[in-house]
Amino acid sequence: MTASNGDAIRVSGVGKQFDLIGAVHDVDFAVPTGAVTALVGPTGAGKSTLLRLVTGLQQPSSGAIEIGIPGRGPRSIGAVLNPRGLHPARTVADHLRCYAPLACASRHRVDTVLAETGLAPVADTVIAGLPPGQATRLALATALLADPPLLVLDDPFTDAEPFERGWLHELLRRHVARGGSALVSADRLADVVSSADQLVVLSEGTVVWQGSPAKLRRGHPDRLVVAAAPSIALATALAARGFTDAVMRPDGRLAVAEADEATIRAVAESAQVRIASIVADPIHPDRVLASLTKPRRHRHTRQAPQVPAAFVPAPTSAGMPR
Structure with a gap:
């Protein structure tokens, strides 16, 4: 076909x-x-x-x-x-x-x-x-x-x-x-x-x-993790500027996507929010893969048939063209 x-x-x-x-x-x-x-x-x-x-x-x-x-x-x-x-x-x-x-x-x-x-x-x-x-x-x-x-x-x-x-x-x-x-x-x-x-x-x-x-990266962007007081005020101020992808972490820090450090500091200053630290948190591709998949629970019990290493009309396991 x-x-x-x-x-x-x-x-x-x-x-x-x-x-x-x-x-x-x-x-x-x-x-x-x-x-x-x-x-x-x-x-x-x-x-x-x-x-x-x-x-x-x-x-x-x-x-x-x-x-x-x-x-x-x-x-x-x-x-x-x-x-x-x-x-x-x-x-x-x-x-x-x-x-x-x-x-x-x-x-x-x-x-x-x-x-x-x-x-x-x-x-x-x-x-x-x-x-x-x-x-x-x-x-x-x-x-x-x-x-x-x-x-x-x-x-x-x-x-x-x-x-x-x-x-x-x-x-x-x-x-x-x-x-x-x-x-x-x-x-x-x-x-x-x-x-x-x-x-x-x-x-x-x-x-x-x-x-x-590129689509995968947009769905799983790198972030800057910000320790700020109060974090919720910074998140609100960032959202008002169009930076809506900010996630509050369990430790109270704010993980912000798409905004650079200078922008975050400028927004924090205008909102009178004190920043203690900003740490980059680039997401590794394999972390993304782990979030999308899970290990297979079952394995095949039957081996795939072995094919002689020769050039034949069907491709072979030797890497020959079909």
Whole structure:
């Protein structure tokens, strides 16, 4: 099927049942063409299951998944799933050379992907000796061999150092700048909020929030925490100036959003309110995620079937394009 309205992927009412355990329930979201969409939620929220459904490794128990990629074919989706499917005894270059013919990629394309993923300096390194971040780069390099328009990446930020996260953000932004699309999963909101165009938050197999990072920030703004006497008088004075988002904390301090320190002090002075202290309270993205989700109470008892690391018409766990 083909997704409409310019979407690379459209997920409509999708559910997946494993024996008596429901992995995901009535999930709806779209991945716009030319955008990065992030599936975010705690372990067990259903992210990996949804990615396997999107790539065709599993079939939904209910609902529909539509793929809208012009000229869709076996090389249109590049997937990095778990397990990564890397043979520990091969070198980095040998791994890519083994997959290149199956992806219809030339030796020159292998060299290009090695350079693009920063793996050229370790091309002769045995995979068993790679740190986790470089192993993820190699799985991604495998997925990029066919230069697919759609990337589906299952938590590529796991065990990644800060510079690896930064590199992944840049790669995703370059991919969509060329007109590609990406669906990326993450356990932590902080890992994806700077590169995602839209967020889909999952909790216990259902979508609990979706929208842009800017929309999420507006709903959970940074605050300045003010110790003032009397606090209620300051809140009233701020509201009169249009700063209505002020929350009284249990300790009597006032948590104010959208107003800077100079404004708060000026309003307090005009209202004859004494300020003892003003402390910044920036909200961390993962605090926001924790407020939206809860840990899954049940886990699947049945393992997902393992797929051989090979380039086949359906995507594989080795990160090969579909």
